[in-house]
Amino acid sequence: MSSLDVALRRRSPLVLVVDDDPDILEAVCDILEGEGYRVARARNGREALVRVDEERPLLILLDLMMPVMDGPAFAQALHRREDHEIPIVVISADGDPQKAAALGARGFLAKPFDIDALLAEVASLAPAPACGATRPDA
Amino acid sequence: MGFVAHELRNPLSTALWSAELLARLAPEDRAGARGEKLSNMCLRALQRLRLLVEDHFLSERLDVDGIPFKVEPVRLREMVELLAGKNGVTATVAIDEALAVRADRGLLERALEALLAAASQGKTPVQVEVSPSSEGVAVRFRGATTPPGALEVPNKGTPSDPTGRALSLYMATKVAQALGGALTSSEDGYLLTVPPAPAAGPETP
Numbered sequence: 001m002s003s004l005d006v007a008l009r010r011r012s013p014l015v016l017v018v019d020d021d022p023d024i025l026e027a028v029c030d031i032l033e034g035e036g037y038r039v040a041r042a043r044n045g046r047e048a049l050v051r052v053d054e055e056r057p058l059l060i061l062l063d064l065m066m067p068v069m070d071g072p073a074f075a076q077a078l079h080r081r082e083d084h085e086i087p088i089v090v091i092s093a094d095g096d097p098q099k100a101a102a103l104g105a106r107g108f109l110a111k112p113f114d115i116d117a118l119l120a121e122v123a124s125l126a127p128a129p130a131c132g133a134t135r136p137d138a
Numbered sequence: 139m140g141f142v143a144h145e146l147r148n149p150l151s152t153a154l155w156s157a158e159l160l161a162r163l164a165p166e167d168r169a170g171a172r173g174e175k176l177s178n179m180c181l182r183a184l185q186r187l188r189l190l191v192e193d194h195f196l197s198e199r200l201d202v203d204g205i206p207f208k209v210e211p212v213r214l215r216e217m218v219e220l221l222a223g224k225n226g227v228t229a230t231v232a233i234d235e236a237l238a239v240r241a242d243r244g245l246l247e248r249a250l251e252a253l254l255a256a257a258s259q260g261k262t263p264v265q266v267e268v269s270p271s272s273e274g275v276a277v278r279f280r281g282a283t284t285p286p287g288a289l290e291v292p293n294k295g296t297p298s299d300p301t302g303r304a305l306s307l308y309m310a311t312k313v314a315q316a317l318g319g320a321l322t323s324s325e326d327g328y329l330l331t332v333p334p335a336p337a338a339g340p341e342t343p
Binding site for chain 1: 144145147148149150151152154155156158159172175176179182183298300
């Protein structure tokens with residue numbers, strides 16, 4: 001990775017992806033990294049609260065059904081804190097957008113959503129780096 | 139049906155995305171590390187889908203129409219050891235080698251495979267033993283447990299199970315009933331009861 005790439009990546013928006021399914025987590029992160037985003041991962045709401053404190057993401061992609069702390073409980077906990085301005089997009093196998101609206105989410109994507117729909121939703125809330133993608137493993 | 143659709147959506151998503159990402163890769167990159175990762179992800183998702191579909195299909199068939207099956211004496215220990223080995227489950231099997239039950243071999247295999255997977259959860263060693271029962275042959279699987287009610291209502295069990303076993307205990311319950319037995323959960327695992335094989339008659343010279 002060149003020094004320009006490193007500098008660009010440091011300026012890339014950080015997206016926190018929260019999902020208990022390890023393959024979904026891996027796939028969504030792969031998609032976002034491919035577009036130049038930095039990603040943080042959490043497998044439940046409790047882990048996500050820690051990641052929010054540590055990494056201050058610009059956007060959170062949130063599953064609803066998870067063990068330990070589910071999506072609604074995480075959103076409630078987040079709204080009680082000063083970080084409530086971080087936008088949430090719900091990504092769920094539950095096809096009911098009302099549940100996302102009830103959490104105050106800014107967007108809703110029902111799995112299996114299109115890759116381009118995910119990227120459009122993310123870009124509207126956390127614009128991607130202007131200079132194109134550089135994969136972290138490149 | 140809603141729960142089944144919900145369970146199918148996660149692996150379906152992973153399969154679709156990984157296949158699409160693979161298709162978007164330049165041909166020369168498909169053989170690289172990322173291509174391999176995406177191929178493995180796609181394969182895992184499809185295997186998970188297959189398990190979910192097969193368990194759902196068998197449960198529904200047993201529920202709605204029943205299925206024709208062939209009942210025969212099946213040696214329990216041999217089958218349990220074979221399935222544990224095939225599925226990478228560490229199991230201590232304390233069953234008399236000659237003990238046989240009366241069952242359809244294919245159906246019993248499906249139920250035993252599900253129980254070994256549920257009791258091991260991928261890592262816990264499982265103890266399989268036969269305990270006395272007036273109802274038939276009672277096979278106890280000691281290991282990981284499941285929440286109450288999960289045998290009858292699958293969404294109380296392990297929703298979003300990444301191995302695709304979310305419907306397996308429900309299926310095993312239906313199989314046990316179809317074979318004339320029962321499946322229950324306990325504080326240390328599961329108890330499968332199946333009819334014994336008829337005692338062998340005197341050997342003819």
